[in-house]
Amino acid sequence: MSIVEVKVPQLSESVAEATMLTWNKKAGEAVAIDEILIEIETDKVVLEVPAPSAGVLAEIVQPDGATVVADQLIAKIDTEGKGAAAAPAAAPAAAPAPAAAPAPAAAAAAAGGSKSDVAMPAAAKLLADNNLKTSDVAGTGKDGRVTKGDVLGAVASGAKPAATVAAPAAKPALPQVSAPSSAADLGERPEQRVPMSRLRARIAERLLQSQSTNAILTTFNEVNMAPVMELRKRFQDSFTKEHGVKLGFMSFFVKAAVHALKKYPVINASVDGNDILYHGYFDIGIAVGSPRGLVVPILRNADQMSFADIEKKIAEYGKKAQDGKLGIEEMTGGTFSISNGGTFGSMLSTPIINPPQSAILGVHATKDRAVVENGQIVIRPMNYLAMSYDHRIIDGREAVLGLVAMKEALEDPSRLLFDI
Numbered sequence: 001m002s003i004v005e006v007k008v009p010q011l012s013e014s015v016a017e018a019t020m021l022t023w024n025k026k027a028g029e030a031v032a033i034d035e036i037l038i039e040i041e042t043d044k045v046v047l048e049v050p051a052p053s054a055g056v057l058a059e060i061v062q063p064d065g066a067t068v069v070a071d072q073l074i075a076k077i078d079t080e081g082k083g084a085a086a087a088p089a090a091a092p093a094a095a096p097a098p099a100a101a102p103a104p105a106a107a108a109a110a111a112g113g114s115k116s117d118v119a120m121p122a123a124a125k126l127l128a129d130n131n132l133k134t135s136d137v138a139g140t141g142k143d144g145r146v147t148k149g150d151v152l153g154a155v156a157s158g159a160k161p162a163a164t165v166a167a168p169a170a171k172p173a174l175p176q177v178s179a180p181s182s183a184a185d186l187g188e189r190p191e192q193r194v195p196m197s198r199l200r201a202r203i204a205e206r207l208l209q210s211q212s213t214n215a216i217l218t219t220f221n222e223v224n225m226a227p228v229m230e231l232r233k234r235f236q237d238s239f240t241k242e243h244g245v246k247l248g249f250m251s252f253f254v255k256a257a258v259h260a261l262k263k264y265p266v267i268n269a270s271v272d273g274n275d276i277l278y279h280g281y282f283d284i285g286i287a288v289g290s291p292r293g294l295v296v297p298i299l300r301n302a303d304q305m306s307f308a309d310i311e312k313k314i315a316e317y318g319k320k321a322q323d324g325k326l327g328i329e330e331m332t333g334g335t336f337s338i339s340n341g342g343t344f345g346s347m348l349s350t351p352i353i354n355p356p357q358s359a360i361l362g363v364h365a366t367k368d369r370a371v372v373e374n375g376q377i378v379i380r381p382m383n384y385l386a387m388s389y390d391h392r393i394i395d396g397r398e399a400v401l402g403l404v405a406m407k408e409a410l411e412d413p414s415r416l417l418f419d420i
Contacts, residue, residue, distance in 0.1 A: 002078065004052055005052075005075075006052060007073055009070070010071065017068065018067070018068055020038060025057045026060075029056065031051045039324075041198050041199065042199075043199060045327060051077060053079050057077055137150050137154040147323055152291065200293045206354070214353050215391040218350040218351075219396070219400050222407075224371070226380055228410055228413060232252075250311070254305075257284060267336065269335075270335070271393055282303040283298050284334070285357070297330045334354065337357060337360040338361045338363060339360060341364055358389060358390040361406070366383040367383075385403060
């Protein structure tokens, strides 16, 4: 017998421990080299643990849900053994769904025996939650495997479970708790207690920290998006052809923010004890929603990035966020953040500062609204901007003028060319 140890990957210096999620293999089953055995969740990212060697999973040392630290032994592989499962590629489909999920949903996730009909571990729970099986979703992963992004895309496009999947007879799986459909159902009041993930708990901790340590104040303004929309429409085709990515609105907001931060450096600063730390660089955090919670990857040196660079990086971060592939280094640091609630239809909000930063810009939905120009009521595509700032170091004057500078840059994008 030749034993190879499986250990927890190295964690960031700021991450002390992690939580084991769900094993994709059982003891005694065959594993292939580099096959994902389990995912480990930290308070920042989710790490995949691949098999360091082919063989048989001889022993699982740490069970699902265990708290572990870097380099800790979690399993052993016998490289000379022969397991009961001869086809390791099909094993991920057998990963158990959460205890509250109904058996038919779990069975649906395990259906299909070919390699092209297998869900990646991160996608298994989403399949079960939506009562889908792998054959309902087109896989784009390696060897046709279904990824988390594939499931999310299928759900967004209205994918339905196959007719052959029997509806569960038990109460609906939680936390998707639906209201009673009739008076006869009033007695049915399902509940389920679900522990916060490490990422969600960390988000909650940081938001409370921000609220309790910063003197948060929010200033608002409105911007006429017509100039940006016209410019985008005019150059969209040539931009896409030249750079291979669409010209979106976020690159304009990033450029406008950097433009304002250069004019008012204190908005780009942070508090360090009794000192104000002014940053000579512009690392812009872009708030991105993911299946595991809100994450804020960073555009490093955004002042040196072109519109195409920004759009490509945002697209890359969005894909990584959906697949749970963002690295710790991609979410560390940042001097200013932008949150785009308009993606979900938000009209107005007061964003919470992402510590240790001192300000954040909230962008909202652009809607046609009646405004007054030169004494006349006209219709313009308007967007409400909100900038929350730490009043301990940023006075109202700098905050208001900073937001006005962003507004002026968006209403006259040529200002960005001449830095005026």
